[in-house]
Amino acid sequence: MPKNASKARLREAEEARRNRAEIVRELSWGRVSRRDLIKMGLFTTAGALAHLGGLNPFAKSVYGQMPAGMPPSPTFGCQPFTQPMPRFDVLARNPVTGTADNLVSCLSPAPTAEANQTMKPVDPALGGGFGPIEGRPPGPIWAHQRFNQFLPQIAVEAWQSPATTNRAYNPQVASSLNSGIDPAQGIPLRFHPGMPIQNPNNVWTFNGTIPPKLVMGKYGQPLIFRHHNNLPVDVRQNTGFGRHTISTHEHNGHHGAENDGFTGAFFFPGQFYDYHWPVVLAGHFSVNTAATDRMASTPDESGGLINVPGDWHETMSTHWFHDHMFSFTSQNVYKGNAAMFNIYSGLDRGNESINDGVNLQLPSGSAKSWGNLDYDVNLLLADKAFDQDGQLFFDIFDFDGFIGDVNTVNLAFNPYFEVERRKYRFRILNASVSRFYKLALANASGSPQAITQIANDGNLLPHPVVLLELD
Numbered sequence: 001m002p003k004n005a006s007k008a009r010l011r012e013a014e015e016a017r018r019n020r021a022e023i024v025r026e027l028s029w030g031r032v033s034r035r036d037l038i039k040m041g042l043f044t045t046a047g048a049l050a051h052l053g054g055l056n057p058f059a060k061s062v063y064g065q066m067p068a069g070m071p072p073s074p075t076f077g078c079q080p081f082t083q084p085m086p087r088f089d090v091l092a093r094n095p096v097t098g099t100a101d102n103l104v105s106c107l108s109p110a111p112t113a114e115a116n117q118t119m120k121p122v123d124p125a126l127g128g129g130f131g132p133i134e135g136r137p138p139g140p141i142w143a144h145q146r147f148n149q150f151l152p153q154i155a156v157e158a159w160q161s162p163a164t165t166n167r168a169y170n171p172q173v174a175s176s177l178n179s180g181i182d183p184a185q186g187i188p189l190r191f192h193p194g195m196p197i198q199n200p201n202n203v204w205t206f207n208g209t210i211p212p213k214l215v216m217g218k219y220g221q222p223l224i225f226r227h228h229n230n231l232p233v234d235v236r237q238n239t240g241f242g243r244h245t246i247s248t249h250e251h252n253g254h255h256g257a258e259n260d261g262f263t264g265a266f267f268f269p270g271q272f273y274d275y276h277w278p279v280v281l282a283g284h285f286s287v288n289t290a291a292t293d294r295m296a297s298t299p300d301e302s303g304g305l306i307n308v309p310g311d312w313h314e315t316m317s318t319h320w321f322h323d324h325m326f327s328f329t330s331q332n333v334y335k336g337n338a339a340m341f342n343i344y345s346g347l348d349r350g351n352e353s354i355n356d357g358v359n360l361q362l363p364s365g366s367a368k369s370w371g372n373l374d375y376d377v378n379l380l381l382a383d384k385a386f387d388q389d390g391q392l393f394f395d396i397f398d399f400d401g402f403i404g405d406v407n408t409v410n411l412a413f414n415p416y417f418e419v420e421r422r423k424y425r426f427r428i429l430n431a432s433v434s435r436f437y438k439l440a441l442a443n444a445s446g447s448p449q450a451i452t453q454i455a456n457d458g459n460l461l462p463h464p465v466v467l468l469e470l471d
Contacts, residue, residue, distance in 0.1 A: 020397050025240035070395060073386040073406045078194040078413060084179030085415035086187070087171040088214035088340065088378045091206075096152045096224065105155040109133075111224045111274045113147040114140060123233040126268055134274065135229070135267020136258065142265075145256035150278040152224040156215050160246055160337060161208030161230040162200035163189035169211075173373050179418040187211075191406070192413040196390035201239045203392055204231055205336035210411045212380045215321075216371050217279050218344040219298040220308040225250075225275040225321075233269045241394040242328065242335040244269050249324035250341065252316065252458045254280055261324035279343060281310025288312075295358055297346030299370035303354055305346045316458045317348045318427045330402070330433040334394050336411075338431045340378050344370050348460065362454065363425040375424050377417075382408050382431040401434025425454075428470075440469040 026032040096105040103110045109118065115136035122131045136142055166187040171178050189210055190197045206213040208230070217223050231244040238244060245268055249261025258265075259275045267273045281287075281296055288296050289309050296312035297305040319341040323332035344350050346358045352375070353366035365372030383404035387393045395402055409415055430437055441449040453465045 020395055021240050021393070023397070025236075025238075029236050029238075070385060070393070070405075071388070073384070073393075073404070074388060074390055075192075075406065075413070076195050076390060078192045080414035081416045082194075083192055083412055083415050084181055085412055085417040086169075086181055086211040086410050087173055087178045087373070088380075088410065089166065089207075089209065089211045090170045090172045090214045090216060090373075091156050091158055092170070093216060094155045094157075096155050100148045100151060103152065105152075105224075107155050107157065107224065107226055107274075111152060111155070111226070111276075114138065114143040116274075120270070123270065125233040126270075131268075131271075133271060135265075135271035136273050137265060142258045144258065144274075144276040146278070147276065150222040150276070150280070152276065153221045154217065154223045155226065156223060157226045157228070158206045158213060158339075159208070159228040159230040160204060160206060162232065163198045163203040163205065163336075164200065164208040165189065166207075166209035166211075169209075171211075171373075177374050179416065191384070191408060191411065195413065199239065199391055201232060201237050203336045204242060204332070205411075206339050212378075212410055213339040214378055215339065215341045216344070217277070217341065218370065219279055219281060219315075219346075220306060221298065222279055223277045225277060226272050227275060228272045229267055229269050231269045239391070241396065242331045243325055245325055245328075246332060246337065247324045247326075248273065248275060248321055248337075250275065250277055250319060250321040252319055253277055253341075254282060254284075261321075263324050263326035263329070266325050281308060281312065282314035283311035284309045295346065297358060299344060299346065299349040299351070301369050303351075303369050305356065305358060312345075312347065315345050315347050315460060316343055317345070317455055317460055318429075318458050319343060320429050320431070322431075331394055331396060333431065334382075334384075334402070334433050335392070338380065338382075338429075340380065340427065340429055342371070342376075342378070342427070350376060360460075363423045375420075375422065376427070377424060378410075378427045378429070380410050380429045380431050381437055382411065383435045384408055403435055404432075436471065438469055438471040 094106040096103055098104040100113060109116055115138045116134040117132045117138055119130040120133050122129050169183040169187055171183055175182055187210060188197045189203055227248050229246055235244050245266040247261045247263060247266040255277050287310055291307040291309045293312060294307060296310050297307050300306050321339055321341055323329055323337035325332055347360055348362060349359050349370040350364045350372050351366055351370055352361045352364045355361060364376040365374030384406045385393050385404040407414060441451055443449055448468045451467050451470060453467055453470065455461055
């Protein structure tokens with residue numbers, strides 16, 4: 001709705017939003033079904049929201065020919081480009097040693113091939129009694145495939161949690177490369193310093209904090225991602241949208257179905273799920289099986305390469321992982337369940353100085369053998385909408401796709417990013433649930449500047465393409 005709409009129309013839009021939010025809340029709590037809503041006359045038999053004023057965002061206003069949708073999100077006087085853009089928060093990589101029967105790591109209990117069926121008390125809000133500590137379905141069918149062959153070497157751990165202040169921010173770059181942000185200062189969960197802090201259950205992110213999280217891995221180094229569900233046991237605390245049961249999908253990864261975030265393999269508050277990501281090239285068992293092709297390789301810790309099996313043409317570099325919960329994916333992703341995964345290889349080692357005939361020397365840095373982030377920047381784009389109190393809001397009844405009227409980058413409202421006069425690499429993720437973006441660069445006078453596209457949907461392109469805009 002336009003910001004210059006009359007007060008009467010804004011009141012009507014806010015009333016319609018509240019009415020829809022009440023239905024969303026009751027559905028998410030399981031207290032009503034779509035069948036109930038049809039009987040009430042609020043849904044059509046085709047499953048659409050009834051065309052009623054004060055309810056349907058597409059019903060015309062009694063005050064004029066204007067959809068009675070949401071009123072504009074309040075921004076509390078905050079202007080664009082008045083806060084720095086935070087770099088991603090890097091999750092710790094912890095070594096895993098031992099054998100399949102006795103893995104040693106920071107994870108307790110230790111990861112196992114089959115789901116851990118150790119029992120624990122279940123909160124009465126979830127049915128009471130006892131249930132397994134791991135949410136992965138039990139038995140050999142859901143065991144990690146080829147677990148002995150791809151024993152985890154790295155463990156990464158995260159908790160899906162209500163919003164809180166980040167007191168352990170780890171950007172892995174100096175403050176001078178992070179627009180002056182001091183990581184030692186706590187970061188409350190708000191989209192701008194001039195906006196309200198989000199209520200804990202309006203936003204559910206990894207570790208309950210911002211900025212978004214980053215996992216760093218490399219080919220030939222299998223990884224266990226232990227995802228804890230630390231969300232409220234009472235789904236009625238969800239502030240009307242999002243579900244407290246989750247399933248984590250590592251988008252575009254080569255791994256078994258049991259680790260792919262199947263929509264029905266969700267787990268509950270108080271449980272964890274161990275996702276086994278082998279991090280192997282496509283064709284591992286059919287192409288270059290003797291690992292003789294130097295182009296199919298992974299960086300070591302001293303500037304060299306280790307050959308790996310598979311097809312180097314299928315090398316992937318940028319992934320993301322997100323919720324895949326049946327019927328609630330869009331709500332949970334919008335609420336904060338989205339993160340990124342940088343994958344390093346001989347081709348794309350994250351070191352711009354090593355010239356070995358394999359490394360593409362993409363903008364990154366050179367202090368470490370691999371995985372430098374100085375000039376390799378992750379960007380998460382997501383549009384949001386707020387209620388009149390400034391709290392995150394989502395309207396699931398916008399069947400053409402929910403579009404927020406506030407743009408964020410790395411969950412910051414229209415930030416700026418300080419740069420040097422040099423080349424940068426941007427790994428761009430569209431984490432909006434419906435919006436498409438057209439992206440471009442311009443100089444101070446507004447003239448378009450060339451962009452070199454090197455990858456798409458995780459994979460490197462065969463050749464770079466010079467463009468003036470991306471969409």
